[in-house]
Amino acid sequence: MAFDFAHIGKDIHTHNVASHLPNFDSWTTEQVYANFGEPEKEPISRYDNQPLGPEAPPYAVQPSYFWSIDEEDLAKQIKIIDFGEASFSKDERKALHTPLPFRAPESFFGESIGPPADMWAFGCTVFDIFGNGHLFEGFMPSKDVFLLEIVSCLGKLPPQWWQQWHSRCFFSSSDGTPRTDKYAPVYEQSISLALRIKEMRSSGSDQPQEALGPFKPEELADLENLLTAILKYLPSERMTAEDVSKLKWIREQCLTTGANDSNILCADPLPSQSEIVSEKG
Numbered sequence: 001m002a003f004d005f006a007h008i009g010k011d012i013h014t015h016n017v018a019s020h021l022p023n024f025d026s027w028t029t030e031q032v033y034a035n036f037g038e039p040e041k042e043p044i045s046r047y048d049n050q051p052l053g054p055e056a057p058p059y060a061v062q063p064s065y066f067w068s069i070d071e072e073d074l075a076k077q078i079k080i081i082d083f084g085e086a087s088f089s090k091d092e093r094k095a096l097h098t099p100l101p102f103r104a105p106e107s108f109f110g111e112s113i114g115p116p117a118d119m120w121a122f123g124c125t126v127f128d129i130f131g132n133g134h135l136f137e138g139f140m141p142s143k144d145v146f147l148l149e150i151v152s153c154l155g156k157l158p159p160q161w162w163q164q165w166h167s168r169c170f171f172s173s174s175d176g177t178p179r180t181d182k183y184a185p186v187y188e189q190s191i192s193l194a195l196r197i198k199e200m201r202s203s204g205s206d207q208p209q210e211a212l213g214p215f216k217p218e219e220l221a222d223l224e225n226l227l228t229a230i231l232k233y234l235p236s237e238r239m240t241a242e243d244v245s246k247l248k249w250i251r252e253q254c255l256t257t258g259a260n261d262s263n264i265l266c267a268d269p270l271p272s273q274s275e276i277v278s279e280k281g
Contacts, residue, residue, distance in 0.1 A: 012080060012118060013102040013125050020077035021069065036064040100146050101134040106235055108143060109161045116235030122244075123230035127196070130215075130223065135196065144171055151176050153193050158233050193231065197224045222249045 027035075040062040046052065066074060096107035096117060102124045104117035127135040136149045148171045151157060156176030157165065173179055197220055215223075226247070229239040244250060 012121055013099060014128050015099075016080065016082045017125075018079045018081050019066070019074045020079055022073060022076060035068050036066075039064075100141065101128070101136050103146075104235070105147070105150060105157070105161070105233060108147065109164050111235070114235065115241070116238045119230050119238045119241065119244075122241075123227050126223070126230075127227060131196065135193075144168075148172060153191060153196065154231060154233065161233070193227060194224055197227065219249075222247075226250075 041059040042062060043059050044052065044056055052058065093113040094107075094110055096103055096113050098104075098107075098117075098121055102121040104113070104120035106117065107113060124135050135153065136146060141149075144165075144167045147157070147165060147168075151172060156162060162168065162176075171179060226239075226244070230244070232238045
């Protein structure tokens with residue numbers, strides 16, 4: 001696994017994982033359209049309905065999707081990209097600049113940042129891929145709102161962090177549940193991790209259901225066990241990359257799709273396989 005390969009991370013999430021399509025550079029325009037469809041053009045207009053100037057294009061093109069590409073082709077070469085903020089393992093770190101939906105909670109409380117933060121990001125990424133959205137939403141929230149989302153899903157923070165979260169009284173009751181009184185901020189009802197997993201694919205997914213296939217009960221159970229073991233508050237209690245790689249169902253899925261360790265590539269050159277550990281901003 002890439003996490004165990006070089007302890008790279010603190011910025012590994014769905015936006016920094018790429019699939020390399022075989023012979024894509026040699027595809028003709030007709031082959032591109034046959035696999036991805038014709039470009040969907042959206043005209044661009046000004047709010048005041050005046051003509052566009054030379055600085056604006058006449059239309060924007062919607063992103064294409066890979067649903068028509070065979071899974072085995074997508075999994076032949078998986079690339080981890082963007083190591084622009086990597087640092088050496090010997091450098092002590094307490095700051096983390098991973099996007100909020102994937103950021104480990106210890107970063108909010110001055111704790112040392114290490115490989116367990118990568119595993120937290122990995123767990124959030126797994127849910128992001130298989131679920132119907134981010135496990136923890138991160139669209140311009142405050143630190144306090146984001147912490148409330150984590151607490152609403154995983155339960156009350158460890159005592160040492162709970163006491164450091166000085167704004168908790170505005171968002172949560174003493175037991176960690178969101179406040180519901182009339183003075184409390186408007187917030188969605190608390191939904192546990194187990195329930196979020198059971199509701200996967202129920203709604204909101206961009207992928208067509210026929211491209212995904214239904215989850216079997218045993219697959220949901222395996223996924224819940226994995227995420228429960230990874231998304232532990234305390235870094236020392238999280239499952240490691242080596243532990244994950246030894247799980248029977250992980251190995252079976254990797255072998256089935258062809259996405260074994262030899263197919264995980266790094267798109268950027270690395271200074272050292274043993275010393276790179278994290279993003280540094």
